[in-house]
Amino acid sequence: MKMITGIRFFLLSALLVLCAACAESSGSVKREGKINVVTTTAMVGDLVRNIAGEKAEVISLMGTGIDPHLYKASAGDVERLAGADMIFYNGLYLEGKLTDVLAQMRKGGIFTVGVAEGIDKSLLFSPEEYEGYYDPHIWFDVVLWKKAAKIVMEAFSHYDPQNAPVYKSNTESYIKELDLLQAYIYKRIASLRHERKVLITAHDAFNYFGRGYGFEVIGLQGISTDSEASVADIQNLSRVIAERRIPAVFVETSISPRYMRALQASVKARGFDVRIGGSLYSDSMGSPGTEEGSYIGMFRSNVDTIVESLSRSIEVADSEAEAAGDG
Numbered sequence: 304m305k306m307i308t309g310i311r312f313f314l315l316s317a318l319l320v321l322c323a324a325c326a327e328s329s330g331s332v333k334r335e336g337k338i339n340v341v342t343t344t345a346m347v348g349d350l351v352r353n354i355a356g357e358k359a360e361v362i363s364l365m366g367t368g369i370d371p372h373l374y375k376a377s378a379g380d381v382e383r384l385a386g387a388d389m390i391f392y393n394g395l396y397l398e399g400k401l402t403d404v405l406a407q408m409r410k411g412g413i414f415t416v417g418v419a420e421g422i423d424k425s426l427l428f429s430p431e432e433y434e435g436y437y438d439p440h441i442w443f444d445v446v447l448w449k450k451a452a453k454i455v456m457e458a459f460s461h462y463d464p465q466n467a468p469v470y471k472s473n474t475e476s477y478i479k480e481l482d483l484l485q486a487y488i489y490k491r492i493a494s495l496r497h498e499r500k501v502l503i504t505a506h507d508a509f510n511y512f513g514r515g516y517g518f519e520v521i522g523l524q525g526i527s528t529d530s531e532a533s534v535a536d537i538q539n540l541s542r543v544i545a546e547r548r549i550p551a552v553f554v555e556t557s558i559s560p561r562y563m564r565a566l567q568a569s570v571k572a573r574g575f576d577v578r579i580g581g582s583l584y585s586d587s588m589g590s591p592g593t594e595e596g597s598y599i600g601m602f603r604s605n606v607d608t609i610v611e612s613l614s615r616s617i618e619v620a621d622s623e624a625e626a627a628g629d630g
């Protein structure tokens with residue numbers, strides 16, 4: 304706690320200095336009449352861009368491949384946040400190390416919105432091991448993301464009421480696109496046999512995906528990446544994979560693949576070959592300008608990767624084949 308208090312004091316001091324500077328450097332002056340928005344994750348940035356359209360200039364702090372659980376604000380980030388008209392973040396402690404800085408921004412009078420914070424808590428998971436917190440990975444259920452879209456719309460309509468009809472119309476158009484995405488997901492996963500719908504990933508980012516689309520989901524690390532997977536975790540999971548002959552496990556673009564490689568090796572030692580089924584976008588999207596650099600493109604890419612990998616035929620490891628040959 305002592306350390307947290309120390310960090311908080313440091314951030315507060317840093318903010319006071321930066322705010323004094325930004326008052327002069329016109330950080331909060333609207334560019335060409337646009338609302339200056341800063342978001343934490345690129346997913347939230349993409350959502351805000353779709354709803355604000357031409358009315359806002361949006362910057363996201365976290366780029367491609369960045370893990371939001373571990374992300375700390377740089378001095379430049381604090382300056383950008385302090386110069387924003389509006390700040391949008393995911394919330395539910397996804398950005399656990401930005402909690403204090405976001406609270407300070409709100410306290411300083413900046414319109415600050417956690418898009419997942421406003422979702423009805425009865426719709427959220429609260430895993431036992433996460434001690435009273437909610438699973439923050441709401442973007443992997445399109446139904447929840449549509450709710451987040453409405454929260455963003457309400458925030459803009461409140462901040463800029465004269466353009467409320469524009470935000471409403473943009474939101475309606477975007478929700479139509481999200482409905483098309485939902486239809487695409489259902490169509491793709493319909494081709495998977497029920498027993499193949501097991502999604503094993505590096506960390507627990509896909510629980511809402513599992514609930515929304517009927518997958519059993521197992522993450523090697525927990526809800527946050529702020530903990531290490533143990534040898535026992537790897538052993539236990541490798542036994543499950545070998546026994547149930549699960550054809551593929553998945554790495555994530557924002558997490559080092561070392562644990563999944565260790566898992567694969569452990570499964571092989573049990574005489575079964577599990578493939579690394581490909582790389583999923585979990586807590587970070589693809590590069591800006593590419594298809595996977597948008598929420599919809601990222602989600603489609605994940606679903607394609609999952610379906611293609613899990614529908615492939617199962618291979619037995621060489622060791623088991625050899626053992627069978629000997630017997």
Ligand SMILES: [Zn+2]
Pocket residue numbers: 372440506507508526527528585586
């Ligand atoms: Zn995560």
